[in-house]
Amino acid sequence: MLSVRELRLIIVPLFAFVFSFLLYCREALIHGAKSATYIPLTVSTFHSVDKPPICVPVPAPVPAPLQEDPQELLDHVYRDDGILEVNPDGGHPIFELMDLARARWQVKLRRASKSLDEAVREYVRRYNRRPPKGFDAWWRYVEKHNVQLPDEYDQIWRDLEPFWGYDPVDLQRLQAEREDHKETFTLGKNDTSDISVLKISFGEEIQWDPKALLGGADSIMTLLKDVQHELPPFRAVISPHDSPTLFTDYEVKLAALDAASRGQYIDMSKIVPGERLGWLSGCAPSSPARKRTKSTTSSTQKTFIFDHQKLMDPCLHPELLENQGEFLIHENPGPQKLMLPQFAYCSTALHHDIQIPTLSGWIDDILPRSDDPAWEGKLDERVSWRGSNTGMWHAPYTRWKSSQRPRLVDFANQHNGTVKVLVPPSSHAYGKRIGEGIEIPRSKLNPAMMDIAFAGEPVGCHPETCPELLRIYEWRKRQGAKEMGNFKYIIDVDGNAWSSRFKRLITSNSLIFKATVYPEWFYDRIEPWVHYVPIQVDYSDLYDALIFFRGGLYGEGAHEDLGRQIAIEGRTWSRTFWRKEDITAYVYRLILEYARVMSLDRDSMSYDG
Template sequence: MCGLLTTHQTPSRCNIGLKINRQSMIHINLSTSARVIRQGYWIVSPPNYKMSRVSSSFPAVPMLAASFSARQLRFVTVPLSALVLSFIFYCHESLLNTNATSIKFIPLTSSPKSSAKPLPVCTPATFQDDAEDLLPHTYRDDGILEVNPDGDHPIFELIELATARWKFKLSRASRTLDEAAREYVRRYNKRPPKGFDKWWRYVEKHNVQLPDEYDQINRDLEPFWGYHPLDLQQLRDKQELHTDTFTLGKNATSEISVLRVSFAHSTNNWKPEALLGGARSIMDILKDVQHELPPFRAVISPHDSPTLFSDYEVKKIALDAADRGAYMDMENIVPGERLGWLSGCSPSSPARQTKQTDSRSKKKAFIFDHRKAMDPCLHPQLLDNIGEFLIHPNPNPSKLMLPRFAYCATNMHHDIQIPTLSGWVDDILPRSDDPDWEGKVDERLSWRGSNTGMWHAPTTRWKSAQRARLVDFANGLNGTLKVLIPPKDGKRVGQGVEIPRSKFSPAMTDISFAGEPVGCHKETCPVLLLDYEWKKRQGAKERGNFKYIIDVDGNAWSSRFKRLITSNSLIFKATVYPEWLSSNFPFVTPLTSPRFLDRIEPWVHYVPVQVDYSDVYDALVFFRGGLYGEGAHPNLARKIASDGRDWSRTFWRREDVTAYVYR
């Protein structure tokens, strides 16, 4: 927030390639460390070949191998992955004067520029599997892993890769101010803002973990480096007068306070006092560091949902200007074609290129990159099944990128995200309400909540919104389901087993609306009452009995996620809101991409699931087993639940929120 007007240089997005002997270019498209290890391939291929993430026909060179069973190999894969990553990173940092290898950056529009030092060719030995000849799964460029029926169960692999990434990230975190400043320059190609040393003192004093992982801030602010400071200030001044905003700020000597309020009377039935709850939360977050902050004014939306829909063409102009170290010509900005939500997508994106859902989505699939899985430009079906998009079916984007803060944003919005303490808890108290894993007696997947998400009326498509679909999904009894039952050691996962819904769903889920209908037209409220069972709300003690809980979006981001992940339950999360904690999978390479990930790791701290819920039962059965417990992996479930709770209490403290907003 304070660094917004510090400088106007910004990194360009890039891919990474290796240049062998300064002649032949090889694009590195690593499958991931564990995939490389398990399949026994060289990390780098001969010149003039492109290594494919999914191709088994690529002429990669097999390495020295030893014989391990699938499960034995699994025990060495994760630590070996971390070792390999550390070894390569060591090469990356220390073997810098080689004449044989250099890094060449290929500008793209998907990831920011890295000023990483040259990465030598490092080819560690690996092991081959002597079990069934299992084939690789497909890692798509939209963040989805397509299941190969002739492969192992993919969740093993997803957990292994995520664990290796997380360990590697922890191992390379900056330990000193000098290291943090160098890492800042490496990631963003500009010097840290004034006051960075004071921020670092706060980080050190409060033992804030992962002090480099704030790429979300750069993602949010990057377009604004393309504005001249005076133009940006004028836009901010106009935003202060915008209905339904409040302005926080301070001068050189004052404390932070609410400087301006612009609310319509009883906006959406909310009273001004309630709308200022977020202001009080932000002031509370910054109270211990406000004396260190320079004068500022920040315009903030008081609502849960984002409001600034981005025009792809305008955003591209801003990013291009920032990339050149130049400023946009405000008088000659040409907006893109008015296409409703599609105006926020690149002309080459799947959303703009296809008129219906890609048939690939019908295959068994899991998320490996949660941020990409949230992107409607990559997954246009999201526009038809999330209330955020359904309630505004044909919106016009903002004519400019506007400097306004909000509590969340989708990939279609450019609201600058600022966390609050809404829903924040330090722990589940009393602890007796949250038994340990063995003390949780109910193995069904649980959810209880209201029908928020959008306005329910005869003229809206509320039945397609995320919460109504979740309840319908879990309580439908007609037809059959095809579910992946985890195979025996070293066997193929197969196509799935057909099971009657009437037998499966009631045994596997306890999912229902609670209370009574809200947010509904007078004609639709009775329909909701009639069509759905409305159970009583869960208390903390009742909720604590469930081993598995799913978290889904409401009107916007889910404020209950902090409370849920602090428990001893395993959390499944379906969302389109990246939030300030979100992660980003390094599709190019996990070693040099500055957009490695931020502050949480899916498959280590929680289970990411698609918002169409097509993978929910497959993931649930992997952990808790089938109807009779067959194929269960309770130890893995317990570990992710435990690691999620530990993460929450170590990486999502009040001090961690302060460090984010302060920076």
């Protein structure tokens, strides 16, 4: 069997040949992104006779390695939990991670369905059932608006598949009962009406502005306005809050999925929830979290992410339960006894809220464009972040110091001790061992590499804790778009829930590092190490990733060309794959799927073309 390194040496030249053959598409790149290392490839999933084929940007391979002092390199370790363990006797892993990511992305683009018939066949292959009724109209929308990757909606399947194991009579009863649950609203339509807010259940004790809480409803109705006449009747209960609320019992979900796989329904009266174990109730008994398996990674072992979605799963990475506000804020929570059909704006691997994206934080572009210089015009090579201390309630009785944002600010502003960092090789020297790394004093490293601080003043804090926050941290001015545009590198982290600033950040000409526990709606449609750089939520790989691209303290070993490439590809992806039309296509298909699984006659709600 070929090693990863041997496969890489075969794949990269092959892709280089294919890309060269397809250079004729360069002028058709729809947003005109230009780069010496950026090669667009015609992979339009479909086009009509009266429209030219669109070109989807495909990343160029990393330049062929220079064999400086060729050495026998050993393979890195790719773990089942999505982590790459660095072998000191291997090459720098980021070369490898970028190559493999490009290979995955190209495969995904090139296998995309190009016709309705192909899309139906691919749907049946993936999900073992016919598409929902209205799939042909959805396809016409996708085709008209050049929505790319029309098969990549597995997140919808993950969200809705357990409900196929419920009798729709039971589902409709659960949904009707949930409409009266406080802090929800119900969106829907009948056969002849437009989509509207059908019910509001906020309760008198809710302190927030109802109009603000209904902002998501307005956003969803805006997205579906032009296609609502194609949608079947439905009623959807939606939480107005940023974070998910429906904690899943693993045993209940397993029973539902098992029933769904057999085309049967669970008997709700016989469901026996598992043992109450706090957050661990959401994990399989064999998972690292439940087995309390200690990581085999030593404190000095260098690691990177190769599968970002696996890194978001606390069952695989139980340390997330100790360092993320989403999990720290709840002490020993109990799961829902049943899975409930309710929507939210985000979810986690331990929740079963059905994700429905909105336009929160969405922009088409950064304007004026002068606020976002080209890569070469961004003069600050530190990684930047400004933000509020959101993430959880800060009080004497909570573990807020362990949450993601205080940890980030602490991480970037420490001056004591040393940090071991990997020395990036000169040029593209695959053939050089990465080694164990070298120790650098934090007092030198952080001022040169980090510009990370809280902005404004403390929020979400107990009267006793607000003064403590003011005393502990430096609070700087908020960062405007023009100031942010000076930085080549920006990190994005979670707040109270998912980060609504990611769309704005990835639309820029900066390289974005991202650390998160929320698998958002677009993660089947984006490629880490091609469009952004995934970072572990303990930030243990941040120094090494940054230094690979920007170089050491004096810029030595920099691979800025590769950083620039990811920045450009991220921006182009944002303007090609995250348009309003792309969000509409997702929500449109989600509602078709939801209406079918809730229907008393699911067969009649399936596409028969």
